[in-house]
Amino acid sequence: MPTGKLSLLLVTSLLAGTVSGAGPGNKPRSGYEFLSPETRDMQEDEFSNPGFQTVDEGAELFITAGENGKSCASCHGDRGQKLKPRNIASYPVYSEQLEKPVTLQGQIHRCWTERLGKPAMKYDNKDAIRLETFVRNLAEGRRIDVETGGPMRPYYEAGREFFYKPTGQLDMACAHCHEQYVGARLRAQVLTQGQSNGFPTYRLANNRVNSLHERFRQCQNLLRAQFQKAGSDDYINLEVFMHARSNGLRIETPAIRF
Amino acid sequence: MNRYIPVLTSLALAALFSGSVPGADQKAAPESVDYIKWQAAGYAIAKPLGSLTGDPAVGRKLVVDRKKGNCIACHLLPVPEAEFPGTVGPPLVGIAHRLSEGELRLRVVDIKQLFPHSIMPGYYRNPENYINVKKKFRGKTILSPQEVEDIVAWLTTLQ
Numbered sequence: 001m002p003t004g005k006l007s008l009l010l011v012t013s014l015l016a017g018t019v020s021g022a023g024p025g026n027k028p029r030s031g032y033e034f035l036s037p038e039t040r041d042m043q044e045d046e047f048s049n050p051g052f053q054t055v056d057e058g059a060e061l062f063i064t065a066g067e068n069g070k071s072c073a074s075c076h077g078d079r080g081q082k083l084k085p086r087n088i089a090s091y092p093v094y095s096e097q098l099e100k101p102v103t104l105q106g107q108i109h110r111c112w113t114e115r116l117g118k119p120a121m122k123y124d125n126k127d128a129i130r131l132e133t134f135v136r137n138l139a140e141g142r143r144i145d146v147e148t149g150g151p152m153r154p155y156y157e158a159g160r161e162f163f164y165k166p167t168g169q170l171d172m173a174c175a176h177c178h179e180q181y182v183g184a185r186l187r188a189q190v191l192t193q194g195q196s197n198g199f200p201t202y203r204l205a206n207n208r209v210n211s212l213h214e215r216f217r218q219c220q221n222l223l224r225a226q227f228q229k230a231g232s233d234d235y236i237n238l239e240v241f242m243h244a245r246s247n248g249l250r251i252e253t254p255a256i257r258f
Numbered sequence: 259m260n261r262y263i264p265v266l267t268s269l270a271l272a273a274l275f276s277g278s279v280p281g282a283d284q285k286a287a288p289e290s291v292d293y294i295k296w297q298a299a300g301y302a303i304a305k306p307l308g309s310l311t312g313d314p315a316v317g318r319k320l321v322v323d324r325k326k327g328n329c330i331a332c333h334l335l336p337v338p339e340a341e342f343p344g345t346v347g348p349p350l351v352g353i354a355h356r357l358s359e360g361e362l363r364l365r366v367v368d369i370k371q372l373f374p375h376s377i378m379p380g381y382y383r384n385p386e387n388y389i390n391v392k393k394k395f396r397g398k399t400i401l402s403p404q405e406v407e408d409i410v411a412w413l414t415t416l417q
């Protein structure tokens with residue numbers, strides 16, 4: 001009876017199972033660190049970073065008035081200068097009124113209908129992503145600081161569970177690639193920690209700015225998993241966990257990523 | 259229900275604790291009618307699935323086919339024309355030196371029997387064990403029994 005071999009296997013598999021979050025070896029590293037020098041330069045130069053076209057489109061929407069003659073700029077200034085970068089960097093935040101977390105895009109939707117009197121947009125509507133990209137870019141360089149305690153705790157925990165749960169026919173969890181195998185190559189692509197500090201981000205894979213929820217859908221689809229609609233409760237919880245996981249990293253929106 | 263016989267009971271138990279086995283909240287996938295049962299013993303599946311004979315030449319194509327095995331995504335393989343092999347898994351050069359045909363088969367079929375937390379998909383895992391599968395793939399295995407045997411046949415040539 002190969003008891004020795006069996007228990008050795010058991011120990012190995014249990015050890016492999018302790019993939020629990022941010023230990024000292026798992027200091028958050030921006031996807032920027034995994035880019036080639038050329039792509040880094042492209043990201044940092046406003047004129048060569050194609051994501052800034054989306055920022056400009058968002059800026060345009062920001063000053064466009066709704067039915068009631070008000071625009072985002074009416075409250076927040078023509079260039080959004082009255083918005084505090086510190087607040088932007090703290091999203092998602094808990095809303096006492098809604099009794100759940102609200103993402104930055106979620107807050108834009110609330111303003112859009114409640115303050116501007118405009119017809120509601122779907123989550124991840126192109127204009128909503130444009131506005132989100134513009135607003136988040138206002139906090140570029142600011143360190144992400146998402147609350148994980150208090151009423152945010154259960155949502156953070158739910159997002160965390162999602163991150164570690166294998167899914168789809170390929171039976172992989174986010175953590176498999178973005179925690180266990182960071183730095184390894186999946187074909188020619190280097191696996192990053194999958195940090196969210198560059199989102200909405202310009203993806204070289206599809207040559208446009210992608211929201212975080214779009215990226216969740218793309219990843220789940222790749223795993224042959226049943227992906228969800230943008231703005232779903234699961235994705236909002238995952239966004240809470242992901243942004244909190246990026247706490248301390250500087251916002252790079254619009255970043256350039258593969 | 260008990261179509262699937264975990265021989266390595268304690269390992270299956272470890273998998274249960276880790277949550278890599280579907281919980282009660284998961285809807286059962288439609289049962290696959292043509293799923294061929296297999297049994298692992300001694301860390302191997304000794305017999306070919308459905309007593310099929312694999313073709314190593316076909317297997318060589320499947321291991322670099324993105325829609326099939328796509329082994330090259332994670333493993334270095336002696337297939338020189340396929341550029342940029344992945345580094346997630348161990349190189350498979352000379353793998354037949356280290357593992358028997360039956361051991362290779364179990365690893366292709368369902369590696370989670372050995373390593374519950376492995377990133378590697380189970381290419382002929384019982385579809386009932388997959389969670390939250392996209393409709394198109396529900397109730398299906400990643401590879402057909404013939405494709406598994408073709409790949410195993412090719413792997414055994416890697417001396």
